[in-house]
Amino acid sequence: MKRFLEKLAEGALLLSGSITSITILLIVLFLFKEASGLFRSPVIEEGYVIALNKANTVKSLSSYEIKEIFDGEISNWAELGGKDEAIEVVRLSDLTNYYTEEELGAEFENIPAKASELTASHPGIVLFLPKQYLAKKFDGITLDKETIHPGDFFGGKEWYPTASPSAQFGLLPLLLGTLWVSLGAILLSLPFGIAVAVYLAEIATMRVRNILKPIIELLAGIPSVVYGFFGLVVLVPFLQKIFQLPVGETALAGSVVLAIMALPTIITVAEDAMRTTPRAMKEASLALGATHWQTIYKVIIPYSKSGITSAAVLGIGRAIGETMAVLMVTGNAAVIPHTLLEPVRTIPATIAAELGEAASGSAHYQALFALGCILFLITMVLSISVEFISKKQK
Amino acid sequence: MTPLDKTSKIDKRKRRSQFIAFTLFKLMSYSVVAMLILILGFITTKGIGVINWEFLTTAPQEGMTKGGIYPAIIGTLVLVLGSSLFSFPIGIMSGIYMNEYATNSKLAAFIRVMTNNLSGVPSVVFGLFGMALFVNTMGFGDSILAGSLTLGLLSLPLVIRTTEESLKAIDFSFREGSLALGATKLQTIRKVILPMAFPNIITGLILSIGRVSGETAPILFTVAAYFLPKLPHSIFDQVMALPYHLYVISTSGTDIEASRGIAYGTALVLIAIVLIVNLLANFLRTFFSKRVKMN
Amino acid sequence: MLTVEAKNVDFYYSDFHALKNISLEVEKNKVVAFIGPSGCGKSTFLRILNRMNDLIDGTRMTGSVLIEGEDIYAPNVRVDELRKKVGMVFQKPNPFPKTIFENIAYGLRVNGIKDNSFIEQRVEESLKSAALWDEVKDKLKKSAFALSGGQQQRLCIARALAISPKVVLMDEPASALDPISTAKIEELIYELKKDYTIIIVTHNMQQASRVSDKTAYFYLGELIEYDDTTKIFTNPQKESTQNYITGRFG
Ligand SMILES: Nc1ncnc2c1ncn2[C@@H]1O[C@H](COP(=O)(O)OP(=O)(O)OP(=O)(O)O)[C@@H](O)[C@H]1O
Ligand SMILES: [Mg+2]
Numbered sequence: 001m002k003r004f005l006e007k008l009a010e011g012a013l014l015l016s017g018s019i020t021s022i023t024i025l026l027i028v029l030f031l032f033k034e035a036s037g038l039f040r041s042p043v044i045e046e047g048y049v050i051a052l053n054k055a056n057t058v059k060s061l062s063s064y065e066i067k068e069i070f071d072g073e074i075s076n077w078a079e080l081g082g083k084d085e086a087i088e089v090v091r092l093s094d095l096t097n098y099y100t101e102e103e104l105g106a107e108f109e110n111i112p113a114k115a116s117e118l119t120a121s122h123p124g125i126v127l128f129l130p131k132q133y134l135a136k137k138f139d140g141i142t143l144d145k146e147t148i149h150p151g152d153f154f155g156g157k158e159w160y161p162t163a164s165p166s167a168q169f170g171l172l173p174l175l176l177g178t179l180w181v182s183l184g185a186i187l188l189s190l191p192f193g194i195a196v197a198v199y200l201a202e203i204a205t206m207r208v209r210n211i212l213k214p215i216i217e218l219l220a221g222i223p224s225v226v227y228g229f230f231g232l233v234v235l236v237p238f239l240q241k242i243f244q245l246p247v248g249e250t251a252l253a254g255s256v257v258l259a260i261m262a263l264p265t266i267i268t269v270a271e272d273a274m275r276t277t278p279r280a281m282k283e284a285s286l287a288l289g290a291t292h293w294q295t296i297y298k299v300i301i302p303y304s305k306s307g308i309t310s311a312a313v314l315g316i317g318r319a320i321g322e323t324m325a326v327l328m329v330t331g332n333a334a335v336i337p338h339t340l341l342e343p344v345r346t347i348p349a350t351i352a353a354e355l356g357e358a359a360s361g362s363a364h365y366q367a368l369f370a371l372g373c374i375l376f377l378i379t380m381v382l383s384i385s386v387e388f389i390s391k392k393q394k
Numbered sequence: 395m396t397p398l399d400k401t402s403k404i405d406k407r408k409r410r411s412q413f414i415a416f417t418l419f420k421l422m423s424y425s426v427v428a429m430l431i432l433i434l435g436f437i438t439t440k441g442i443g444v445i446n447w448e449f450l451t452t453a454p455q456e457g458m459t460k461g462g463i464y465p466a467i468i469g470t471l472v473l474v475l476g477s478s479l480f481s482f483p484i485g486i487m488s489g490i491y492m493n494e495y496a497t498n499s500k501l502a503a504f505i506r507v508m509t510n511n512l513s514g515v516p517s518v519v520f521g522l523f524g525m526a527l528f529v530n531t532m533g534f535g536d537s538i539l540a541g542s543l544t545l546g547l548l549s550l551p552l553v554i555r556t557t558e559e560s561l562k563a564i565d566f567s568f569r570e571g572s573l574a575l576g577a578t579k580l581q582t583i584r585k586v587i588l589p590m591a592f593p594n595i596i597t598g599l600i601l602s603i604g605r606v607s608g609e610t611a612p613i614l615f616t617v618a619a620y621f622l623p624k625l626p627h628s629i630f631d632q633v634m635a636l637p638y639h640l641y642v643i644s645t646s647g648t649d650i651e652a653s654r655g656i657a658y659g660t661a662l663v664l665i666a667i668v669l670i671v672n673l674l675a676n677f678l679r680t681f682f683s684k685r686v687k688m689n
Numbered sequence: 690m691l692t693v694e695a696k697n698v699d700f701y702y703s704d705f706h707a708l709k710n711i712s713l714e715v716e717k718n719k720v721v722a723f724i725g726p727s728g729c730g731k732s733t734f735l736r737i738l739n740r741m742n743d744l745i746d747g748t749r750m751t752g753s754v755l756i757e758g759e760d761i762y763a764p765n766v767r768v769d770e771l772r773k774k775v776g777m778v779f780q781k782p783n784p785f786p787k788t789i790f791e792n793i794a795y796g797l798r799v800n801g802i803k804d805n806s807f808i809e810q811r812v813e814e815s816l817k818s819a820a821l822w823d824e825v826k827d828k829l830k831k832s833a834f835a836l837s838g839g840q841q842q843r844l845c846i847a848r849a850l851a852i853s854p855k856v857v858l859m860d861e862p863a864s865a866l867d868p869i870s871t872a873k874i875e876e877l878i879y880e881l882k883k884d885y886t887i888i889i890v891t892h893n894m895q896q897a898s899r900v901s902d903k904t905a906y907f908y909l910g911e912l913i914e915y916d917d918t919t920k921i922f923t924n925p926q927k928e929s930t931q932n933y934i935t936g937r938f939g
Contacts (some may be wrong), residue, residue, distance in 0.1 A: 017495075199420060
């Protein structure tokens with residue numbers, strides 16, 4: 001009986017032990033399942049269809065091309081590899097330009113027939129029509145089976161989920177926004193982080209250290225919304241004023257807030273690494289007439305460089321995944337950023353801002369999960385490289 | 395005369411560069427402290443006037459520009475409690491398994507890597523995952539249950555690591571001593587090892603509570619309610635929560651300017667929770683370590 | 690001329706009184722051995738001579754130490770200059786994780802020497818004085834960790850010699866080594882005597898009697914006896930010394 005209980009307990013412990021692995025597995029499963037749906041979603045708004053003239057040699061349109069056509073950026077089929085023919089964009093409401101209201105019928109009962117006729121007679125037409133108005137024997141090519149391509153997502157330069165007729169789910173502006181903000185953050189916080197780590201590990205007296213350590217712990221404990229709020233009410237107006245900007249919500253504001261938030265991680269990890277430098281190594285350097293500072297930068301920092309690298313990588317990971325603070329201070333404009341003084345939008349901020357509006361199962365919803373996958377993959381790569389770096393150190 | 399005989403000028407130079415470097419590092423370190431003081435000071439001075447008994451015990455009124463934050467406080471407490479009910483037992487058991495049973499095996503190494511990876515997963519990904527699994531697939535809907543489970547998963551790595559480290563700190567001889575008396579492994583852990591590790595574990599758990607109470611992204615889509623003046627009745631109800639409330643009233647409330655006072659007050663309450671949690675953890679740490687010394 | 694002159698040195702680790710009223714003089718170009726049971730304060734005293742104990746929090750010293758006539762604990766003394774004059778070799782070989790060449794060049798570089806031909810010359814000279822040149826001359830760019838323990842220790846000696854110290858302190862330099870490496874180090878000490886004043890801590894009685902001119906016997910933080918090595922080993926004045934060298938305790 002006792003033996004049995006013992007075995008039972010061990011089993012329960014093993015089960016709890018594997019919970020983190022199971023969780024990771026489930027995260028992968030759920031995120032990727034939802035995200036993969038994106039590439040099965042139609043390019044065109046649900047319930048609509050795009051029709052072309054039968055003779056048109058262009059047989060498929062990507063989501064970006066559709067958007068460019070409807071925005072008037074592409075006006076000739078030749079630009080899409082077709083015949084030299086002007087593109088004629090026709091929406092449902094435009095039908096009245098071609099037919100009188102009587103022709104369309106009082107109950108619009110003639111729309112299907114007329115739409116078919118119009119498509120057949122205009123070689124350059126692009127017709128955007130609700131599916132219900134599609135004639136049984138439609139005379140033209142309909143593009144309703146087109147799905148979003150991986151290229152539209154991974155290579156897409158625009159994020160515009162509510163665009164009509166074709167929503168844009170381009171990863172690039174968000175990815176670049178994320179990297180931009182995180183890079184700024186790490187450039188700001190790494191020098192400070194290492195300086196504080198050196199100060200704590202080597203220079204400060206025990207008493208000063210005992211005061212500074214809890215302060216850094218506290219800095220790590222403050223919730224990200226509070227940092228975001230502080231950034232919003234203090235930093236954003238401040239930046240707006242000193243740089244004379246139209247809006248203060250910029251990538252720079254995000255970087256500064258993230259830099260503060262990444263500091264405790266960087267300081268703690270780097271300090272621990274420096275403390276592992278063997279005493280003998282330090283004494284050997286000092287015994288040769290090196291000053292303490294020479295010993296620090298010639299012996300201690302090189303010795304702990306993989307630890308410092310881990311600190312930097314962990315800091316970057318923290319910055320890339322941070323959501324609320326960034327959401328509150330970066331202005332959230334989904335455009336590819338050119339300077340740190342423009343509003344940007346990061347991947348986590350996009351998820352947080354839009355998931356509430358996206359209908360469950362819609363392409364938008366799936367695109368947000370795809371963003372989650374990207375985020376998950378990036379942080380996974382970072383975690384694994386930290387693992388790798390610290391293993392190499394041993 | 396070799397170059398070695400004329401190094402005194404250089405000695406001066408290298409001492410000067412040491413002075414400059416050390417002064418710079420000291421200044422940078424103190425500027426980090428100054429920043430913390432600035433943040434805490436700013437929010438305290440702006441928020442302290444808002445906080446009173448009524449603020450803490452009444453619901454928001456007039457589009458959240460007046461009234462208090464009582465439902466948000468209760469919501470955060472409920473979520474902390476709920477997530478702890480999930481993460482503490484499982485996390486502690488997992489830590490025990492890692493340190494006492496799975497030492498040195500490949501499996502343990504794998505689990506450790508996974509735990510580290512999980513602790514690196516961004517909180518918003520937990521939010522997505524919680525929504526997909528708990529809210530949609532399991533059908534809990536936006537609820538305390540879904541939110542607590544999501545937050546619980548998020549805090550697991552922290553709980554596991556604290557437990558593992560606390561157990562590791564206990565000398566192996568105590569285990570041998572107990573086993574030599576004929577106790578089984580489980581008895582040894584329960585009667586000898588866990589009580590000894592308890593102070594450190596508790597400290598870690600309290601710190602994890604601090605972390606959970608401030609998280610926003612994981613609860614956005616799993617439980618948090620924009621405005622819900624009544625208190626929850628079951629684990630399938632939604633609740634308001636302090637961090638989400640602060641986010642909402644400072645970015646998208648009905649009248650952002652008019653809610654500023656409430657926002658400062660809410661931020662101050664959040665900071666106070668973190669301060670109290672940190673102080674409590676530090677106090678317990680010293681309290682228990684003194685008691686261990688006395689024994 | 691006296692190279693080292695310690696007067697009434699007392700030393701404390703916080704409350705622990707580790708050295709009690711030590712006075713001792715070392716003449717130029719002599720080898721002095723410190724012997725005594727474990728924990729008697731040999732290393733502590735050795736580390737007083739290049740102020741290595743400054744690194745340990747909560748230590749306190751009274752009395753005075755002169756090196757080449759200068760009080761090394763005077764307030765205007767620069768420790769880095771002092772340590773250039775007083776080199777040290779540690780119990781365990783502690784090369785830097787750098788190449789053999791860079792290990793030796795380290796002391797020169799941190800002292801601001803940039804002249805590469807001079808550095809190369811010093812590296813060769815020091816490796817030769819440490820009797821290591823022939824073994825490593827083809828692999829100066831290899832990591833110092835690729836050397837054997839005995840070679841590493843001679844590398845550390847060469848490293849200390851490269852900046853031309855006046856005094857070399859050695860704390861049990863051969864205790865972590867095999868007999869052959871130990872013999873090499875002992876030979877080396879004999880050679881180095883011509884140019885340097887050497888103080889060596891050792892637990893090995895034969896070693897002390899083989900390499901040193903004078904021997905100091907420490908016991909419980911006190912200097913019990915200090916005299917010519919032959920005298921200490923043949924005719925010690927104190928019973929405690931007699932007991933220790935005959936191996937009756939310690
Ligand atoms: N950093 C320290 N803090 C406190 N006490 C110390 C410290 N270093 C040494 N001591 C104590 O001072 C005394 C002398 O130590 P020291 O290292 O000088 O002895 P030793 O003669 O070199 O011994 P061994 O032969 O074992 O190397 C010992 O009792 C030791 O415990
Ligand atoms: Mg010693």
